[in-house]
Ligand SMILES: [Zn+2]
């Protein structure tokens with residue numbers, strides 16, 4: 501089994517204090533062959549304001565230093581979790597261009613409710629007990645995901661955590677499921693497959709394993725072939741948490757390979 505975790509954060513992200521080298525050492529201890537740092541660059545910040553440019557000089561320096569220190573003990577990749585690209589396509593493309601040749605991997609994500617306060621969907625105080633509002637949050641995510649996959653395929657390699665708002669909506673006691681949006685999700689998956697992009701199985705440090713089996717089945721039925729896996733760790737102790745389970749789920753769903761990225765090209769590894 502090819503153990504890889506290609507979604508993780510360091511102190512370059514606003515919500516992490518981790519050092520890349522500590523994360524990478526944790527990856528080695530967890531038996532990973534390949535690990536990717538994918539710090540946040542959300543075009544909208546947590547409160548919904550346009551964000552400052554990504555700190556590429558710091559990210560590149562950290563990556564190069566860690567790579568040098570690790571030698572051949574671990575395949576370390578440089579990624580970016582690009583959030584809310586449809587909010588400002590020009591800024592999104594600019595940020596990716598600045599990553600230069602060393603950029604291996606781009607996760608396309610949507611954390612914000614674009615067009616409605618623009619704030620992070622994690623802010624569930626605004627949904628408390630309000631089912632219709634929670635449904636609108638989910639629909640907004642699907643609308644903007646559709647824009648990303650149909651109009652901005654150059655702005656992502658793998659679609660990150662498609663069920664992101666449900667994490668928080670569930671916490672708030674409102675039961676919504678991806679099954680309520682099956683037709684729209686299948687349309688998104690069909691487009692991902694048609695354009696040879698990947699879907700991410702994001703296990704959220706082992707906290708979200710149950711969402712994925714039905715989504716993997718739909719993705720496969722829609723012609724999807726490329727799957728990336730990520731624990732989404734924001735601290736060393738969470739690196740690779742849930743990854744072996746994710747790879748087992750891929751196998752059970754009939755996939756033969758897990759995908760990683762090098763210089764934004766997919767590399768398939770037999771499970
Ligand atoms: Zn994310």
Ligand SMILES: [Zn+2]
Nearest residue numbers: 507509581732
């Ligand atoms: Zn993340």
